[in-house]
Amino acid sequence: MKARFSTVLFAVYIAFVFASLVFGFQPGKDIGSNFLTFTLSMLKILPGAFILIGLFQVWVSRERVEKHLGEESSILSFLWVLLLAGTTVGGLYVAFPVAYALYEKGARIQVVLAYIGFAAVSRIPMMIFEASFMGIRFTVVRLAVSIPLVVVSAVVLGRYLKASNWKMTSPQ
Amino acid sequence: MIFYGVVLVLLLLSFFSDRKKTFKALKIAWNRFSGILPAFVLMLVLVSISLYLLPHELVMKYLGEENISRGMGIAMLAGSFALMPGFIVFPLCGILREQGVPYMVLSAFTTTLMMVGVLTLPVEKQYFGIKTALVRNGTGLIIAVIVAVVTGLVFSEVVL
Known part of the structure; x- marks a missing residue:
């Protein structure tokens, strides 16, 4: 039912863009070209990201993930996901499926949430741009403040979610 | 690549x-x-719709707001709703910086841009559920305020 609703919505959207093309309605044409631009830039990243997720799924054992990122893992687990986040491409929309893959293999909620936060604030390619346009001081201050806050909020929210028996879900 | x-x-x-x-x-x-x-x-x-309603240039124009707390508010609102890749954001922020927009406002903008995603909520809620997704984004807003204030202090744009 829900899937059908979004299908109808998307059909209406496509019809609107198409009609705008035919009748020369500029706002509709702009919206359509925005859609294409963003779709293309995302298609450049998503297939690769999902292939890596698939490879991770078949090659990395649950025991290994649990040992380093699971319930019994040490504070180092945050360092591992910080490094992983540093190399994450794209943006949050790539981080979510990666986070789910970690979670499914036994990473604890705190570590999964920290990964999302790190993937937002500390992707290396993004930071290179930032430092070169805003100055290294700006970037260092931002990182020095946001990284500890990401850890603290991930731990607090993670504990709360665990206590309330929350589970991450996979869209199918 | x-x-x-x-x-x-x-x-x-x-x-x-x-x-x-x-x-x-x-x-x-x-x-x-x-x-x-x-x-x-x-x-x-x-x-695609939000980018039409609020093009990048317009967002950037609003960030140049004179009043610093109003500038912060606009920055955080815009940062939460926009979706811009780093190679577009930072060059634009660099230009704004040269025009005299405070680091604090730019930091509020870029941090919410990174941490808060209203437009990515459809994706996020599939994995986290809507409630947790909202809490996570709310936390991102709070973190962005703290980051911005510290940035303002470090660059002596605000004093305690």
Whole structure:
């Protein structure tokens, strides 16, 4: 039912863009070209990201993930996901499926949430741009403040979610 | 692109070590991708409309607001709703910086841009559920305020 609703919505959207093309309605044409631009830039990243997720799924054992990122893992687990986040491409929309893959293999909620936060604030390619346009001081201050806050909020929210028996879900 | 080089090397390594596993990996990749695809499409629709209503240049113009707390508010609102890649954001922020927009405002903008995603909510809620997704985004807003204030202090734009 829900899937059908979004299908109808998307059909209406496509019809609107198409009609705008035919009748020369500029706002509709702009919206359509925005859609294409963003779709293309995302298609450049998503297939690769999902292939890596698939490879991770078949090659990395649950025991290994649990040992380093699971319930019994040490504070180092945050360092591992910080490094992983540093190399994450794209943006949050790539981080979510990666986070789910970690979670499914036994990473604890705190570590999964920290990964999302790190993937937002500390992707290396993004930071290179930032430092070169805003100055290294700006970037260092931002990182020095946001990284500890990401850890603290991930731990607090993670504990709360665990206590309330929350589970991450996979869209199918 | 280096990223696809890495993907290709890993995929080939996997293929020559174990074909069956590699096909399974590709199947998993496809299943997960197609599972989240509707949410991605919805997100792209939202992005395309919001970018029309609020083009990058307009956002940047509003960030130049004289009043610093109003500038912060606009920065955080814009940062929460916009979806811009780093190679667009930072050059624009660099220009604004030269025009005298405080570091604090730019930091509020870029941090919310990174941490808070109203337009990515359709994707996020598929994995986290809407409640947790909202809490996570709310936390991002709070973190952005703190980051911005510290930035303002470090650059002596505000004093305690």
